[in-house]
Amino acid sequence: MASSERGKEKVDEAPLPRAARAKLEEDLGKLDITDDEATPLVIDDRDEGAKRKWLLAGKVMYRHVFHIQIISSALRPAWGNPKGLLFRSVGENMFVAEFATQRDRDRVWEGSPWHVSKNVVVLSEFEECMQPSEL
Numbered sequence: 001m002a003s004s005e006r007g008k009e010k011v012d013e014a015p016l017p018r019a020a021r022a023k024l025e026e027d028l029g030k031l032d033i034t035d036d037e038a039t040p041l042v043i044d045d046r047d048e049g050a051k052r053k054w055l056l057a058g059k060v061m062y063r064h065v066f067h068i069q070i071i072s073s074a075l076r077p078a079w080g081n082p083k084g085l086l087f088r089s090v091g092e093n094m095f096v097a098e099f100a101t102q103r104d105r106d107r108v109w110e111g112s113p114w115h116v117s118k119n120v121v122v123l124s125e126f127e128e129c130m131q132p133s134e135l
Contacts, residue, residue, distance in 0.1 A: 053098055054105035057126035060093040062119040071095055074116040079108050096126055 058075075060066050068089040075097070076085060084100025099105040108114075114121040 052102075053128070054100070054102050055126040055128070056097045056099070056105060056109060056123050057090070057130065058095050058097060058114075058121050058123045060116045060119050060121050062093060062116075065092045066116060066119075068095060071116055071121075075114060075121070078114060079104075079111075082108075 058071075060071060068087055071093075072087040072095075075087075079085070082099060082101070082104035084098075085104070086098040088096045088098070090096055097108070099108070109123065109125070112121075112123055114123070
């Protein structure tokens, strides 16, 4: 390990990344792990009994900001006023549309292109763990 002296105190510097990795691998090799302990743990926070959600994420390609009500008012009738359709804003001109049925969601997904006031709407399939920047 490299060290340097500053005044009277001695300060240890961090080891190089390769050396640290080699040391870690060496130390891990010394561990006595049983087969049960070596089994990886998978953590899934999804609720198995939860109602399935049919979601699409969308973004209106326009330099000015549309309010979610404007987007909803334009797309709801164009999409056939599906029962249970909810819109949530997730950023500027970005939204998540939640459908009550897979059939409604698939019809909208396959029926594009869509637009709001002559501005294109880009849709993508949405997973609940997605970030708005992934649209």
